[in-house]
Amino acid sequence: DSGVTQTPKHLITATGQRVTLRCSPRSGDLSVYWYQQSLDQGLQFLIQYYNGEERAKGNILERFSAQQFPDLHSELNLSSLELGDSALYFCASSVDPRGAGNTIYFGEGSWLTVV
Amino acid sequence: DQQVKQNSPSLSVQEGRISILNCDYTNSMFDYFLWYKKYPAEGPTFLISISSIKDKNEDGRFTVFLNKSAKHLSLHIVPSQPGDSAVYFCAASENNNDMRFGAGTRLTVKP
Numbered sequence: 001d002s003g004v005t006q007t008p009k010h011l012i013t014a015t016g017q018r019v020t021l022r023c024s025p026r027s028g029d030l031s032v033y034w035y036q037q038s039l040d041q042g043l044q045f046l047i048q049y050y051n052g053e054e055r056a057k058g059n060i061l062e063r064f065s066a067q068q069f070p071d072l073h074s075e076l077n078l079s080s081l082e083l084g085d086s087a088l089y090f091c092a093s094s095v096d097p098r099g100a101g102n103t104i105y106f107g108e109g110s111w112l113t114v115v
Numbered sequence: 116d117q118q119v120k121q122n123s124p125s126l127s128v129q130e131g132r133i134s135i136l137n138c139d140y141t142n143s144m145f146d147y148f149l150w151y152k153k154y155p156a157e158g159p160t161f162l163i164s165i166s167s168i169k170d171k172n173e174d175g176r177f178t179v180f181l182n183k184s185a186k187h188l189s190l191h192i193v194p195s196q197p198g199d200s201a202v203y204f205c206a207a208s209e210n211n212n213d214m215r216f217g218a219g220t221r222l223t224v225k226p
Contacts, residue, residue, distance in 0.1 A: 043216035106158030
């Protein structure tokens with residue numbers, strides 16, 4: 001157990017809909033990262049927040065947005081969903097805002113299926 | 116833009132033999148490299164890392180080799196055990212920022 005909690009674990013929704021994925025970081029971690037893992041793709045970095053502020057942005061679509069709340073939990077909002085958005089979405093957290101590799105802890109992921 | 120590539124989606128080896136997982140990168144500014152291991156229904160977990168100032172780092176049965184001129188790194192597992200069966204992700208970062216991951220290699224170690 002990494003200490004990073006993601007909900008829901010599984011989600012099935014229709015095209016055009018909107019969903020919210022939730023992440024609670026490890027206790028004491030100020031940084032939250034979101035990654036997307038599609039079939040045959042590596043872990044694609046989407047976005048990072050540090051202590052409530054956006055710190056880095058990766059390959060995140062305009063239809064997606066995220067935020068980190070004062071209690072440090074984070075939400076990833078996916079809207080106007082398309083079939084290609086079906087993927088495993090990972091949240092990770094770290095104390096270090098730079099995300100030094102061995103201090104990043106991943107959650108178990110949220111499986112999103114768009115039908 | 117896949118800056119980190121793992122060209123072998125799968126690898127199968129016999130228990131007790133060596134497993135070699137390969138990774139190539141394109142960004143010459145990457146200076147920190149990592150391997151993560153992922154079991155089904157779990158998130159990736161950190162396995163081993165190497166800084167660009169080194170060409171080898173060893174941790175028990177796991178050794179990572181870095182060839183900067185070839186922009187290539189590899190993970191050696193000796194001896195391989197059935198419990199090593201998992202997906203292995205290679206990752207790289209520049210100055211410890213914003214890791215970029217490869218697509219992963221599924222390792223199967225047969226008893």
